[in-house]
Every structure is written in structure tokens, then in C-alpha cells.
Amino acid sequence: MGVPILEISDVYKNFKEVKAVDGISFSVNSGEFIALLGPNGAGKTTTVEMIEGIQKPSEGSIRIMGLNWDHHEKKLHNLISLSLQETRFIDKLRTWETVQLFASFYGLNRARVDEVIEIVGLTEKRKSFVENLSGGQRQKLALAIALLHDAPLMLLDEPTTGLDPTARREIWDILMNLKKKKNTSLILTTHYMEEAEYLCDRIIIMDKGKILAQGTLDELLSANNSKEIIEFSTKDAIPDQLFCGQDVYKLIRDENTNRTKLIVKSIVEQLPVFLQKVKESNVTLLDLECRKLTLDDLFISLTGKHLAD
Numbered sequence: 371m372g373v374p375i376l377e378i379s380d381v382y383k384n385f386k387e388v389k390a391v392d393g394i395s396f397s398v399n400s401g402e403f404i405a406l407l408g409p410n411g412a413g414k415t416t417t418v419e420m421i422e423g424i425q426k427p428s429e430g431s432i433r434i435m436g437l438n439w440d441h442h443e444k445k446l447h448n449l450i451s452l453s454l455q456e457t458r459f460i461d462k463l464r465t466w467e468t469v470q471l472f473a474s475f476y477g478l479n480r481a482r483v484d485e486v487i488e489i490v491g492l493t494e495k496r497k498s499f500v501e502n503l504s505g506g507q508r509q510k511l512a513l514a515i516a517l518l519h520d521a522p523l524m525l526l527d528e529p530t531t532g533l534d535p536t537a538r539r540e541i542w543d544i545l546m547n548l549k550k551k552k553n554t555s556l557i558l559t560t561h562y563m564e565e566a567e568y569l570c571d572r573i574i575i576m577d578k579g580k581i582l583a584q585g586t587l588d589e590l591l592s593a594n595n596s597k598e599i600i601e602f603s604t605k606d607a608i609p610d611q612l613f614c615g616q617d618v619y620k621l622i623r624d625e626n627t628n629r630t631k632l633i634v635k636s637i638v639e640q641l642p643v644f645l646q647k648v649k650e651s652n653v654t655l656l657d658l659e660c661r662k663l664t665l666d667d668l669f670i671s672l673t674g675k676h677l678a679d
């Protein structure tokens with residue numbers, strides 16, 4: 371690690387008045403796995419597509435091993451492998467023929483085709499027409515194609531969205547094996563916190579085209595000064611007086627469910643104050659939970675949104 375394979379500086383992408391990507395900078399080191407985490411419309415796909423050369427930035431610079439799409443298109447095709455958020459295959463081709471077609475672009479042989487089909491667990495389906503594959507099997511097919519040519523930079527746009535838990539685990543295992551080899555850097559976009567936590571060295575949280583936070587899981591959580599959470603729901607709407615005079619860093623309230631999260635510095639110090647306030651304001655607590663801040667809490671506190679699942 372330590373050598374940047376990708377450097378993104380001050381990149382913007384506008385679609386008319388929509389600022390899809392609004393001034394982002396980050397770099398990825400060799401062998402590093404990065405998660406781009408963000409709600410719908412955050413700008414994740416636009417970001418990866420600019421790195422892939424599918425979209426051109428409105429402003430800013432993207433360099434992959436020092437090269438850029440304006441001057442080194444041919445070389446860059448060999449340095450990058452990818453799977454798109456939605457891949458359209460040719461329905462009347464069989465699984466192996468589809469992989470073979472992509473393999474031919476890279477001059478790879480039939481043995482490699484069979485190998486990647488085996489890695490993603492589609493050997494039984496190798497003779498099936500693509501139109502007869504399930505949604506999850508198509509995603510595995512897209513991953514097989516991304517794995518084909520051992521590129522130093524791989525980009526996967528939501529590789530496990532919509533998969534059942536078993537299939538998701540299988541894909542995680544494949545990517546973990548790839549990580550152990552240490553010669554591929556990966557950027558994956560996801561809505562799943564667990565995926566980002568499990569697979570990735572660093573997490574970049576995006577919303578509305580901007581990077582809100584980035585770092586290792588520990589860095590993200592400790593940057594928030596080891597904050598803690600008191601979470602509760604109440605029978606009725608919560609009176610504002612409940613929060614008066616409390617030492618709360620942030621309050622996240624869901625008016626529909628009467629569920630509230632208080633981000634506090636210390637549960638030990640704050641909980642007695644909180645319970646006293648509950649008593650004084652005659653609020654009926656339905657449940658009460660105290661815990662350390664998680665990535666999920668951090669995400670909601672940064673974006674005000676849950677990740678769409």
C-alpha cells in the first residue's frame with residue numbers, strides 16, 4: 371500500500387442544472403478496497419463512470435496510474451475492469467459465450483473463461499441462455515466478466531444489490547479472495563453498511579454530489595469523538611421540554627414513529643439526566659437502547675437519510 375493508483379482532484383459533473391458530482395477529491399492506493407456509500411442520487415454511479423471513462427467530468431482531473439482518459443484511452447482500458455449498475459447482455463448468447471466474447475477483447479483463452487465462471491459459481495449455468503438467468507445469476511455473470519483480465523483497478527457498481535443473503539455472502543467471499551492477492555484495488559458502490567464494513571479498507575460517504583466523510587471505519591467513528599447513542603421511542607409525540615438543558619450533540623427525530631436518537635458524549639453522564647427529564651415530562655417510553663455510535667448512525671447523522679435497501 372501507499373502508492374496511489376487513482377487520484378481524483380476537484381471533480382465536478384453537471385447535467386444541466388443538476389450537480390451530480392459537486393467537487394470531490396480522493397485517492398486510492400494500490401491494493402486498497404474503497405466503498406462509496408450513499409443514498410439514491412448521491413452521485414456514486416456518476417463518479418465511477420467518470421473513472422471508467424464512460425462520462426467526462428465537467429471539471430477536474432482523474433488520473434489512473436498517472437494516465438488520463440483524454441490522452442491514454444487504450445492503455446486505460448487494460449488497467450480497469452468494471453461491472454455497471456445495470457448490465458445489458460445479449461439474451462440469445464449462452465453464459466459461457468457471453469464471457470468468451472469479453473475474453474476475446476482481452477485475448478484471453480477458454481481456460482480463463484471456464485475459470486471465472488467457476489469462481490462466481492455459474493458452472494451449472496454455463497450453457498444456459500442469458501435470458502434464462504435469474505437477476506442474481508446475471509449479477510454473478512457481470513462479476514465474472516469483471517474478474518476476467520486481472521486489472522489493477524476494479525470498479526463494481528452495486529455488485530450485490532437485490533441479491534439474497536447467501537448470494538451476497540458468496541460475492542463477498544470472491545472479493546475477499548481477490549483482496550488477499552493484494553494486486554487489485556477496488557472501488558465498489560453500495561447501499562449496504564455491512565458490505566462497506568466487511569470488505570473495504572476505507573469508506574467514502576457521499577450525498578448530493580459531495581463527500582461528507584471518508585476514512586477507515588475506526589477513523590470515521592472516532593472522528594466523532596467516541597460519541598454514544600441513546601435511542602428510544604415513545605407512545606405519544608415528544609414534548610420539546612424533554613430536550614431542554616440536555617447535553618446532546620445531535621438529535622435525530624422521526625416524527626412518524628416517535629423514534630428519537632440522541633447522540634451524546636457519554637451515556638453514563640447523560641442517561642440519568644435524560645431519565646429525570648422523562649419523569650418530569652410524563653412521557654411514556656416504549657423502549658430505550660444505549661450503545662456506541664455505529665456507521666449507520668453516523669450515516670444518518672451526516673445525510674439525514676437512511677440508506678435505501
Ligand SMILES: Nc1ncnc2c1ncn2[C@@H]1O[C@H](COP(=O)(O)OP(=O)(O)OP(=O)(O)O)[C@@H](O)[C@H]1O
Pocket residue numbers: 385388389390408409410411412413414415416417455
Ligand atoms: N445522464 C444524466 N442526465 C441527467 N441527470 C443525471 C444523469 N445521470 C445522473 N443524473 C443525476 O445525477 C444525480 C446522481 O446520480 P447517480 O446515478 O450518480 O446517483 P447514485 O448515487 O448512483 O444513485 P443510486 O444509488 O440510485 O444508484 C441524480 O440526481 C441523477 O438524477
Ligand SMILES: [Mg+2]
Pocket residue numbers: 414415416455527
Ligand atoms: Mg448508482
